[in-house]
Amino acid sequence: MQRAQFGPWEIEYDREATQAAYAAMEPCEDGCNCQGCRNYLANMPFLPEEVRQFFDSLGIDPAFPFEISAPIPPAPWEGPLYYNSVYYYCFGRIVSGPENEIGTCQCRHSVNKDFEYAFGSKCYWLAEEIPKEQAIQIEITITLPYRLDEPYTE
Ligand SMILES: [Zn+2]
Numbered sequence: 001m002q003r004a005q006f007g008p009w010e011i012e013y014d015r016e017a018t019q020a021a022y023a024a025m026e027p028c029e030d031g032c033n034c035q036g037c038r039n040y041l042a043n044m045p046f047l048p049e050e051v052r053q054f055f056d057s058l059g060i061d062p063a064f065p066f067e068i069s070a071p072i073p074p075a076p077w078e079g080p081l082y083y084n085s086v087y088y089y090c091f092g093r094i095v096s097g098p099e100n101e102i103g104t105c106q107c108r109h110s111v112n113k114d115f116e117y118a119f120g121s122k123c124y125w126l127a128e129e130i131p132k133e134q135a136i137q138i139e140i141t142i143t144l145p146y147r148l149d150e151p152y153t154e
Helices: 015-023 035-042 049-058
Strands: 002-006 009-013 081-096 109-112 115-120 135-144
Touching (some): 015 049, 015 081, 035 081, 049 081, 049 115
Antiparallel strands (some): 002 009, 081 135, 109 115, 115 135
């Protein structure tokens, strides 16, 4: 376990256990095929360095989000898409900091103008790889360019 301050949260976390859990995850073949989700995943190789570092410091592979809410606004399709809730998990616990309710994070911490995160101890979309009682939920908001070779229609 390591201890570190992330914005207003002090957390204790196990980077190696989280890394191992994400490494064991298989790309989900029956995952959501919507344009929002496909565009999200298409952006993963192009994340800015500071966003990549945030995920890496926790041991999270950003290519394996647990839940992606539909991006807004839906138009214009050629513009960047704003994702207001994408969820990840890591092994650890919150030592101190604000508690957030799902989807209504009052307290987010900005990494750059396109990326914010919030930690929470209530976990909603956990897969079997990370047991609920050992997990921290990370809810992010992110703005990403549109990278699909098709008009955005959703
Ligand atoms: Zn989707």
